[in-house]
Amino acid sequence: MxxxxxxxxxxxxxxxxxxxxxxxxxxxxxxxxxxxxxxxxxxxxxxxxxxxxxxxxxxxxxxxxxxxxxxxxxxxxxxxxxxxxxxxxxxxxxxxxxxxxxxxxxxxxxxxxxxxxxxxxxxxxxxxxxxxxxxxxxxxxxxxxxxxxxxxxxxxxxxxxxxxxxxxxxxxxxxxxxxxxxxxxxxxxxxxxxxxxxxxxxxxxxxxxxxxxxxxxxxxxxxxxxxxxxxxxxxxxIPQDELTELLNGTVxxxxxxxARSNYTGRWREMVNRSAMAIKLMTYAPSGALVAAPTAGLPEQIGGERNWDYRFTWIRDASFSVHALSSLGFIEEEEAFGYWLRDRLHEHIESGGGQLPIMYRIDGSSDLEEFTLDHFEGYRGSKPVRIGNAAGEQLQLDIYGEAMLAVYQMDEKGFVMTDQTMRDVISLMNWLCDHWDQPDEGIWETRGGRQPFVYGRLMCWVAFDRMIRIVQRHGRPAPVARWTAERDKIYEQIMASGWNPKMRAFTQYNGSSVLDAALLRMPMVDFISARDPKWVSTLEAMERVIVSDSLVYRYDPAASPDGLRGSEGTFSMCTFWYVDALAVSRRVDEARLAFEKMFTYANPIGLYGEEIGLTGEQLGNFPQAFSHLGLINSAVFLNECIERTPKPGLGGFRTH
Structure with missing residues (x-):
């Protein structure tokens, strides 16, 4: 040697x-x-x-x-x-x-x-x-x-x-x-x-x-x-027997x-790999999930859409609650629950106001963004950004995702202490006064604020789930006010979020841009999957932002986001499309779209954020959002398949 x-x-x-x-x-x-x-x-x-x-x-x-x-x-x-x-x-x-x-x-x-x-x-x-x-x-x-x-x-x-x-x-x-x-x-x-x-x-x-x-x-x-x-x-x-011990101990x-997983459905190998990917991206001391372990990998080769994802988004981590719980990983679900509870309490104790959309893994919110000008960037993709300026954005949808996570944990017996309830009530009271304003939206656009429909949709979810929680426990809360605000949101979305010419719900009030985030509308019980407005919205998306079952977040050309260039299809959106097909009783199409996604994983089952035109992985890698989407779709689709009548007995739509 x-x-x-x-x-x-x-x-x-x-x-x-x-x-x-x-x-x-x-x-x-x-x-x-x-x-x-x-x-x-x-x-x-x-x-x-x-x-x-x-x-x-x-x-x-x-x-x-x-x-x-x-x-x-x-x-x-x-x-x-x-x-x-x-x-x-x-x-x-x-x-x-x-x-x-x-x-x-x-x-x-x-x-x-x-x-x-x-x-x-x-x-x-x-x-x-x-x-x-x-x-x-x-x-x-x-x-x-x-x-x-x-x-x-x-x-x-x-x-x-x-x-x-x-x-x-x-x-x-x-x-x-x-x-x-x-x-x-x-x-x-x-x-x-x-x-x-x-x-x-x-x-x-x-x-x-x-x-x-x-x-x-x-x-x-x-x-x-x-x-x-x-x-x-x-x-x-290092003695070789020590190497063997380290290997065996890690295995x-x-x-x-x-072995703690209780998942017994189809696609077990892909679900297990996604679960381990999520575990690998979880910071054990705090229970926080990073969006990805990398920074600066481009959404477009040679472009400027290069972000630092080594932080914990309220949104991403909240999605993990359902995914981990559905597989039986209660310990991880509870760890995030405590993390979220602590963030909400710190936020209220510091004066409340706008909730940060993301944190460092230790719970701090210092995410100052700067560039590494001495780095050439992946295949020339500059700038290489460290930190994330989006941390200061107003993204109203996170309130719904957070409350949806709280609601799901409450169903599983997560302790809703008196202090936690008071913190959440304060948060909801702030939302009563601020939900009806433009925000930067789920996709963190840098092209100015808009009245994004998805943000309003998830504010509706926040009020709806908190009303259910306080009624379940009989806690004192301004339920009448929350109900009134919830109903206002519903009426606004149905009136202003709906484009009658396109026969679809659109990205923001009065726009003609389709947004894949709205695939979640029936999944959060805002609208029935058989409602004609939803059916025509899904069909419009299939014509415009769905490409052979892969789904773009939106059309950047139609919805300026403040950045140059384009991007690939967003893997989480594809899994949302699978869910939307399944809940719309198009189960066989949902299964085909879901299993086609397996062909875009790398050979060991990992996904990045996006998929390019020739099938290449783009963006930070691996991406927690993508693997959370896979787990949630696998669980939901498996349940739908079990409930679907067998061929020859009706119930199948060939589209």
Missing amino acids: AIARHKTAGRPTGRGAGLVGDERVVKPAEASSTYPAISDHGLIGDLQTAALVSTQGEIDWFCCPRFDSPSVFASLLSRSNGGSFKISPTTEDHITHQSYFPDTAVLVTRFMSEAGVGSVIDLMPIIDHPRSPSERHRIVRIIRAVRGQMSFVIQCNPAFDYGRGKHKVKLTDAGAVFESELGDLTLHVVGKPGHKVLEDVDTFTGQEGGVRLTVTLREGEISGVVLESAAEGGPRR NYWRTWL
Whole structure:
């Protein structure tokens, strides 16, 4: 084994690899100079942070010690100076294939060549006490020769603080320490059985603050490295039996966790993978769900729609309540319930007013947005934004999503304390005075406020569900006022949100733009799925914003959103379309649309935010919204299928 510092090679030239089925043939020189497809990644994590691993064995995104901390590896956003941690064969040509250990978040990347077959097993051991914030995190990378013989190159080039920080490297016979002002990373090396690490070392030379190791393994041999933050001591040679313990412990954790699921319906494999993706994106100390573990991945290649999603949206996290509850993950549902309860109480205690739409994972609301001008952006997609200015927007729909979550948790016995009820009543009283004003809407447009129909729809939901809660518990509350405001909203939507020429409900009062968010109208019991107004709205959407079952949020050309360029179809909207078809008794069409979505997942079942024209994943990856939508649609559609008369007995619509 040879260890040497090295200079990271690479310049962005776009995708250049050829496809063979779900495998990718790449030469090492090509892999170092191109950006991998967004979908060419798996996710590993320890419930406090996470890392993306490409199909070429490169960790090109990792923030430490939390999801929203500055990046250590970010070559996914800047090949030249983002930092990366790569393990790959030295062979000229190889084929790669990526998969998860069944029912786990342990990732396996296999490399196949004429000389042999090897694998890299990537995992992050779960922290001993995951509910307590920890500075210590470990990335375990196990290298194994499966058949024949294979040589691997291990290259670790951290770039602290989004590539802005400086660090020093100290090398030892057991690895290296990367010292920075933001904390140290320690690289522990695994030697061959019966050998001292020094006997495997040829040289200690290098430059540019990184290390390079080479190792040759024969069939059955195992090696690897462990990268650790906040290590208690210096680098040490990791025994192979310790690697095995870390692997087995992580596998057992995930299988034990997944065994808590009570889902027995169709599509179990996809539902389980989505559940684990959601779990990987949940910050255990607070119970907060990040929208995605990444920042800056574009909704349009080369465009400016590049956002930081490492925060907790009231909306996204509220959707998780139904998804997790429907699978039997009550502990996670309750954790978010406490998180939401604390945010509402802090908000009221600080004076109330407009509720923030998103928070950091620790509950703070400092989301100042700035750009990383020294990052070139994924395949030239600039600017790379950190923080999120949308946090200051008025988005009225979040009140409905929050109250819908509270209502669902209350049905399951979540304790509605006197203080929580008082906080919620204060929030609803504010909403009484402010629901009838323009807002930025669910899609966080930056083109000015409008009287968005979806915002009003969810305000209707907020009043409706809170009326039910106080009546269920007999609590004192201004129910008469809430009822009056609820009814005003209903009348306004039916009068102003309805466009008689288009025969459809539209994006905002008086507009002619269709909006996929309104697919939720029958799902929240605002309107019957058999109402002629809803039927014609769905048909209008199918003509304009549905493309072979994939659904656009809206037409940016018809609804200026303050940004240049276009975007792909929005995966959550496609799952809402599935729900809308199912509730409209078009169950066979709903099933076809749902199962077609499986073909757009990456080979290991992960989805980004959007799907491009040629089927590529776009936006931050993986996306919690997409996986929440999949779970909710799977549960609801399965129930609809069970209730639907069998073929030959009627009840099917062929459209």
